[in-house]
Amino acid sequence: MLNLSDIKAAKTRIDPYINQTPILTSSLLNTWLGHDVFFKCENFQKIGAFKARGGLNTVAWLIENGQKPKHIVANSSGNHAQAVAYAGQQFGIKTTIFMPEYSSKVKIQATESYGAEVVLSKTRDLTDGLVKEAAKESGTYWIPPFNHEQVICGQGTAAYEALSELPGIDAVFAPCGGGGLLSGTLIASHGLSHKTKVIGVEPLNANDAAESLRKGSIQRLSGIPDTLADGAMTMAVGDITFEYLKQLDDFYEIGEERMVYWTQWLTHLLKCRLEPTCAMPMQAVAEWLKKQTGKKRVLVIISGGNVDQQTTLKVWSTDWLGQIPAIR
Amino acid sequence: MLNLSDIKAAKTRIDPYINQTPILTSSLLNTWLGHDVFFKCENFQKIGAFKARGGLNTVAWLIENGQKPKHIVANSSGNHAQAVAYAGQQFGIKTTIFMPEYSSKVKIQATESYGAEVVLSKTRDLTDGLVKEAAKESGTYWIPPFNHEQVICGQGTAAYEALSELPGIDAVFAPCGGGGLLSGTLIASHGLSHKTKVIGVEPLNANDAAESLRKGSIQRLSGIPDTLADGAMTMAVGDITFEYLKQLDDFYEIGEERMVYWTQWLTHLLKCRLEPTCAMPMQAVAEWLKKQTGKKRVLVIISGGNVDQQTTLKVWSTDWLGQIPAIR
Numbered sequence: 001m002l003n004l005s006d007i008k009a010a011k012t013r014i015d016p017y018i019n020q021t022p023i024l025t026s027s028l029l030n031t032w033l034g035h036d037v038f039f040k041c042e043n044f045q046k047i048g049a050f051k052a053r054g055g056l057n058t059v060a061w062l063i064e065n066g067q068k069p070k071h072i073v074a075n076s077s078g079n080h081a082q083a084v085a086y087a088g089q090q091f092g093i094k095t096t097i098f099m100p101e102y103s104s105k106v107k108i109q110a111t112e113s114y115g116a117e118v119v120l121s122k123t124r125d126l127t128d129g130l131v132k133e134a135a136k137e138s139g140t141y142w143i144p145p146f147n148h149e150q151v152i153c154g155q156g157t158a159a160y161e162a163l164s165e166l167p168g169i170d171a172v173f174a175p176c177g178g179g180g181l182l183s184g185t186l187i188a189s190h191g192l193s194h195k196t197k198v199i200g201v202e203p204l205n206a207n208d209a210a211e212s213l214r215k216g217s218i219q220r221l222s223g224i225p226d227t228l229a230d231g232a233m234t235m236a237v238g239d240i241t242f243e244y245l246k247q248l249d250d251f252y253e254i255g256e257e258r259m260v261y262w263t264q265w266l267t268h269l270l271k272c273r274l275e276p277t278c279a280m281p282m283q284a285v286a287e288w289l290k291k292q293t294g295k296k297r298v299l300v301i302i303s304g305g306n307v308d309q310q311t312t313l314k315v316w317s318t319d320w321l322g323q324i325p326a327i328r
Numbered sequence: 329m330l331n332l333s334d335i336k337a338a339k340t341r342i343d344p345y346i347n348q349t350p351i352l353t354s355s356l357l358n359t360w361l362g363h364d365v366f367f368k369c370e371n372f373q374k375i376g377a378f379k380a381r382g383g384l385n386t387v388a389w390l391i392e393n394g395q396k397p398k399h400i401v402a403n404s405s406g407n408h409a410q411a412v413a414y415a416g417q418q419f420g421i422k423t424t425i426f427m428p429e430y431s432s433k434v435k436i437q438a439t440e441s442y443g444a445e446v447v448l449s450k451t452r453d454l455t456d457g458l459v460k461e462a463a464k465e466s467g468t469y470w471i472p473p474f475n476h477e478q479v480i481c482g483q484g485t486a487a488y489e490a491l492s493e494l495p496g497i498d499a500v501f502a503p504c505g506g507g508g509l510l511s512g513t514l515i516a517s518h519g520l521s522h523k524t525k526v527i528g529v530e531p532l533n534a535n536d537a538a539e540s541l542r543k544g545s546i547q548r549l550s551g552i553p554d555t556l557a558d559g560a561m562t563m564a565v566g567d568i569t570f571e572y573l574k575q576l577d578d579f580y581e582i583g584e585e586r587m588v589y590w591t592q593w594l595t596h597l598l599k600c601r602l603e604p605t606c607a608m609p610m611q612a613v614a615e616w617l618k619k620q621t622g623k624k625r626v627l628v629i630i631s632g633g634n635v636d637q638q639t640t641l642k643v644w645s646t647d648w649l650g651q652i653p654a655i656r
Contacts, residue, residue, distance in 0.1 A: 022350070028441055043599040044352075106596065106649045113356055264637070268434065271371040271601040271633035305599035309592070309647035316644070319637035321434045 001243070002149055004191025007160050007184065010153035013060040014053055017090050021045050023162055026269035032325050035289055036297045037282075038169070039266070040162040043274050043305025047082040047110070049231075050158050050181055050303050051145075055083035057154030058143050059091050069093060070139035075131040077103040077124070078230065079304055080145040085116035087143075096134060098127040104308040146180030147238025156184025162299055163192050171197035171249070171288065173281035174301040176209045178234040179241030181303060186244050197249040201284045203227040204253040209237050213251055218242055228256060228263075228314060231277030231303060252284035259283065261320045266302075268321055273305040276315060289327050329571070330477055332519025335488050335512065338481035341388040342381055345418050349373050351490055354597035360653050363617055364625045365610075366497070367594070368490040371602050371633025375410040375438070377559075378486050378509055378631050379473075383411035385482030386471050387419050397421060398467035403459040405431040405452070406558065407632055408473040413444035415471075424462060426455035432636040474508030475566025484512025490627055491520050499525035499577075499616065501609035502629040504537045506562040507569030509631060514572050525577040529612045531555040532581040537565050541579055546570050556584060556591075556642060559605030559631060580612035587611065589648045594630075596649055601633040604643060617655050 024039045042050035055074075062068060068091075074084040075098040088095030095116040099108060100123060111118050121127045135142035144151065158181070159172055174185045186198045202209050206225035212218050220236040227233060237245060262279035266272065281300045289296060307315075352367045370378035390396060396419075402412040403426040416423030423444040427436060428451060439446050449455045463470035472479065486509070487500055502513045514526045530537050534553035540546045548564040555561060565573060573579075590607035594600065609628045617624060635643075 028438065031441065048599055104649075109652060110356065113359065267601050268634075271376055273595050273599040273601060306596075309644050309649055312644045313641065316637050316640045321637055324437060 002153060002187050004188065006153045007156040007188045007191065010057040010150070011157045011160055013064065014056040014154060014157065017046070017056050018052060019045050020161060021158070023165060024270050024272070029269050029325060033289065033327055035295055037285060038162070038166055038297070038299045039270060039302050040158055040299060041272060041302045042158055043272055043278070043302055047079065047086050048304055048306045049079040049083070050155055050301070051079040051083035052086055053157050054151035054154035054180060055080070055087040055143060056090065058148060058150040059087045059093065061150045062141060063091065069141035071096065071137065072141050072143055073098070073131050073134045074143045074145070075099070075127040076145060078107060079306055081107060081111045082114060084143050085111045085114035089115045098131045098134070100124050100127055106308060107306065146178030146234070147240050149240065152180050152183045152187070152241065152244070154184070155181040156188040158301055159185040159299070160188040160192070163189060163196070166297070166299065168297055169196055169299045170296045171199055172299045172301070173199045173201060173284050175229070175232050175277050175280050175303055176200045176202045176237070176245070177232040177277070179209060179237040179245050181301065182248070183241045183244035185301060186247055190247070199250040199252065199284060199288065200245065200248045201252045201254055201281045203229045203232050203259065203280065204255050206233050207253045208235065209245060210251055210253050212237060212242060213245060228259060228276040228311060229280060230311070231275055232280070250288070252287060254280040254283045260315055260318070263315050264320045265325055272302065273307060274302055275304050275307055276311065278303040286325070286327060330481060330515050332516065334481045335484040335516045335519065338385040338478070339485045339488055341392065342384040342482060342485065345374070345384050346380060347373050348489060349486070351493060352598050352600070357597050357653060361617065361655055363623055365613060366490070366494055366625070366627045367598060367630050368486055368627060369600060369630045370486055371600055371606070371630055375407065375414050376632055376634045377407040377411070378483055378629070379407040379411035380414055381485050382479035382482035382508060383408070383415040383471060384418065386476060386478040387415045387421065389478045390469060391419065397469035399424065399465065400469050400471055401426070401459050401462045402471045402473070403427070403455040404473060406435060407634055409435060409439045410442060412471050413439045413442035417443040426459045426462070428452050428455055434636060435634065474506030474562070475568050477568065479508050480511045480515070480569065480572070482512070483509045484516040486629055487513040487627070488516040488520070491517060491524070494625070494627065496625055497524055497627045498624045499527055500627045500629070501527045501529060501612050503557070503560050503605050503608050503631055504528045504530045504565070504573070505560040505605070507537060507565040507573050509629065510576070511569045511572035513629060514575055518575070527578040527580065527612060527616065528573065528576045529580045529582060529609045531557045531560050531587065531608065532583050534561055535581045536563065537573060538579055538581050540565060540570060541573060556587060556604040556639060557608060558639070559603055560608070578616070580615060582608040582611045588643055588646070591643050592648045593653055600630065601635060602630055603632050603635050604639065606631040614653070614655060
């Protein structure tokens with residue numbers, strides 16, 4: 001199993017290429033809740049999401065081990081596409097990203113702006129086939145989105161940075177898609193202090209990880225889930241990440257309405273653009289705090305800020321800003 | 329006339345109570361435009377807008393001059409309400425804010441959360457009458473939103489901070505409502521270097537300042553203007569601010585569509601929540617850059633991030649993120 005030294009090595013490797021993202025707080029929110037909530041804002045990371053960390057660390061680790069690829073490839077409709085493109089650009093490696101045509105235009109544009117070749121296909125299955133084919137070429141390395149030790153270590157550097165800056169955090173909350181961010185967060189947090197709880201969060205409408213943890217084996221979603229948390233729509237966690245997810249201290253499943261509520265409120269209070277995926281943990285924080293005695297200090301990993309126009313309209317269709325946050 | 333030493337004095341006075349706000353950049357935007365654009369992000373200021381600076385400076389200046397009021401009052405539907413409430417809280421002074429009932433709930437809540445008493449009235453005219461009446465009480469000080477030397481000096485500290493951090497800025501852009509921010513920005517910028525251009529921006533649909541500058545005397549809007557830039561809807565500039573506005577190097581009037589375009593793009597690229605008012609200057613930047621030779625370094629003051637749900641829906645009703653920014 002990976003440990004804190006692997007996260008530290010990743011941090012050293014990627015430091016020249018990433019932003020040390022800010023930790024934001026809201027004095028109004030803390031007054032209303034009666035606790036201290038800190039937000040590690042990976043929406044201000046390169047490419048607008050924590051994913052830059054994992055992509056960069058994987059490539060830097062290959063280079064460190066004398067295995068610099070001639071060509072890197074990935075398939076993604078989302079932030080992983082931009083992360084790998086950005087990593088390829090930083091290390092001067094030819095990069096090809098296979099994306100489904102229905103990916104948001106903004107993400108396709110950004111991926112191209114980072115210098116990658118983008119190959120569009122009609123379906124996700126077609127991109128899966130194409131990336132597999134491309135990866136067979138000699139000198140080509142396929143960077144997966146989460147089920148890879150160096151991707152996990154890269155993602156864990158976000159929590160590592162935040163906890164190194166903030167003493168005495170009682171619990172860390174992060175969203176769960178494929179489990180890369182959460183696995184890295186767990187290794188970093190428990191590595192620094194076993195007193196710090198690490199708590200995962202998933203959409204109720206895409207709760208394959210929660211189901212997997214209940215059943216003790218990896219469960220797959222039966223179809224494309226209906227959730228605004230596009231960063232947590234992964235069909236199943238990986239065999240590597242699942243081993244870490246089993247060590248979590250708690251796990252919450254969040255309904256769409258509360259996700260929208262907190263997306264509005266965190267946007268308003270932190271003045272941040274953020275994906276609905278990263279507002280979910282705040283509902284878990286509110287539910288967890290209800291069960292605590294005494295004032296707590298919690299850390300929330302804000303995973304990213306790449307939101308398209310359609311999602312924005314859905315998030316803001318109802319006004320939740322009239323209902324002040326409270327621990328009830 | 330005020331000068332740089334007045335801005336520096338304001339900065340010293342308010343420093344313990346304000347955030348030194350970050351300066352953000354977007355590498356994608358700079359690549360696309362071929363210039364360097366820096367954003368001084370006052371949406372991360374206390375109360376979510378630059379207005380905190382002017383309110384705090386006025387109260388701190390009164391105290392410094394042995395005139396600490398027993399009671400401070402203001403009338404506002406917007407950020408000025410929160411700014412004065414916050415200043416009252418910081419200096420332990422009883423504060424009453426007169427707000428029209430149609431003010432956004434979020435702003436009323438926040439004003440109350442900063443400890444002020446909020447008195448709601450049906451119309452803006454009624455709040456005007458009530459604040460005038462309240463200000464007659466002995467020991468009461470009425471803090472106006474812009475037409476006051478110490479308010480102007482406070483607002484100018486934003487540009488002062490940014491220009492002290494960033495050498496060689498060719499031009500500074502800021503929006504114009506009543507002219508407080510722009511006057512302070514002008515004093516600070518020209519005080520630091522006469523080579524730095526200072527450029528004002530206003531909605532075409534609320535262009536009283538542009539009209540005033542053309543005619544050489546203060547012009548009033550004939551009715552409530554139809555613009556998303558609620559921070560720039562002021563009916564007329566003040567006699568104090570107008571004298572500074574006359575010294576501006578240039579002035580742009582911006583249509584609603586381009587305002588929405590840049591609100592979407594700056595939100596997306598900077599991962600910031602921002603008011604349409606502060607996206608206007610970016611259109612002026614694009615138009616100004618077209619006329620320049622050589623690579624320029626410009627500073628944009630992002631004035632605030634308090635946006636309600638209705639405005640958010642209007643901003644995002646059409647998708648502009650498919651159209652990449654460019655200097656054409």
